[in-house]
Amino acid sequence: MTHRSTSVRTRLARGIALLALVATSARAQRDVQPSTTLDSNSAAALARRQPRQRPDTIRAYPLRKLGPGAYAVLGDTGQGSEGRSNAGFVVTRTGVVVIDALASPAQGKALLRTIRTITTLPIQWLILTHHHPDHHFGAIVFKRAGAKVIAHPDRRTLASEDGDDAMVSAWTGVLGLREMQGFAFADTPDVPISRDTTLSLGGRTFRVEVPGTAHTPGDLVIWLPDARVLFAGDLLIEDGVAMVVDGSSSGLLTALDRIEALKPLQAMPGHGSVPANPLALIHETRCETLGLRAKMRNDVREGVAMSRALASLPPADRDRPVSRNSRVRRNAVRIYAEMEQELLHSTDSASARSDSVAMVSCAP
Numbered sequence: 001m002t003h004r005s006t007s008v009r010t011r012l013a014r015g016i017a018l019l020a021l022v023a024t025s026a027r028a029q030r031d032v033q034p035s036t037t038l039d040s041n042s043a044a045a046l047a048r049r050q051p052r053q054r055p056d057t058i059r060a061y062p063l064r065k066l067g068p069g070a071y072a073v074l075g076d077t078g079q080g081s082e083g084r085s086n087a088g089f090v091v092t093r094t095g096v097v098v099i100d101a102l103a104s105p106a107q108g109k110a111l112l113r114t115i116r117t118i119t120t121l122p123i124q125w126l127i128l129t130h131h132h133p134d135h136h137f138g139a140i141v142f143k144r145a146g147a148k149v150i151a152h153p154d155r156r157t158l159a160s161e162d163g164d165d166a167m168v169s170a171w172t173g174v175l176g177l178r179e180m181q182g183f184a185f186a187d188t189p190d191v192p193i194s195r196d197t198t199l200s201l202g203g204r205t206f207r208v209e210v211p212g213t214a215h216t217p218g219d220l221v222i223w224l225p226d227a228r229v230l231f232a233g234d235l236l237i238e239d240g241v242a243m244v245v246d247g248s249s250s251g252l253l254t255a256l257d258r259i260e261a262l263k264p265l266q267a268m269p270g271h272g273s274v275p276a277n278p279l280a281l282i283h284e285t286r287c288e289t290l291g292l293r294a295k296m297r298n299d300v301r302e303g304v305a306m307s308r309a310l311a312s313l314p315p316a317d318r319d320r321p322v323s324r325n326s327r328v329r330r331n332a333v334r335i336y337a338e339m340e341q342e343l344l345h346s347t348d349s350a351s352a353r354s355d356s357v358a359m360v361s362c363a364p
């Protein structure tokens, strides 16, 4: 798939050219070979629309209290995955646990100022829900403030496949140097978590669950049992279309079952408004995923070529790789490949049976 437009390419090229300073410092820190190329998928994954409001002029982002000492820092709403992502934080007896760090150092600083409107306690921990740049490129701000990073050790994403320098270059081309000033990677965990773990941080219990490869191979969900608050990362998006391009639709279904079983009172999605009813958003996400799986499974079984299978879906939005239609289409490509694998390994019947059981509750 090619989503890279001339304007995005121009912006990327400008970003790459202007980026010598940032890339050099990132290289120095990570000791990796420079790369100035991006394939179209990486560029597409990176070229999200970002909010026009500059974070360095914002005193604080809007906040929503999710439970005792637990807050959502609200990103853009009504834009699906296209706007600024959400972040969260939890105030404990001894300090603050931040959940996700937004897309740039400038956004990270605005997030820190937002936290400071609630508490002056030290920033002790940063938990990352996954390794997509729009959720961790502000992490260095919290690291420099003294936080230890808790994350899944698997950093692989489509955006990173050309290497860290290319990812930073492309991201800088999209956001601009001003937003990225002071950038360094800070998503390598001080505390790696690759299986379900209960942590006591500042006297408060955090359950960090590892649902497996769903949105990405490095997904974590954060559950506060005392408040029944869930920080879902990009397993949930406000419009019910979670991306599986870096992950797996069957993994997403498993992950959705797990977070549904927690029966959260509040769930913060990775992007968009906090739902009035978290279970309804989980349900909607499941039904969207099941619907696309059923369609792709049928097409694969009937030998329909991928291009024809895609032709019956709404067209992707030009220059908007993570618009709703574009997400559905990119998910369809991934799911088609999953269904081919299932057919190849003769697991498609069992998978179809369990999908149709789950689908009973979905409206036609």
Ligand SMILES: [Zn+2]
Binding pocket: 130, 132, 215, 234, 270
């Ligand atoms: Zn993501």
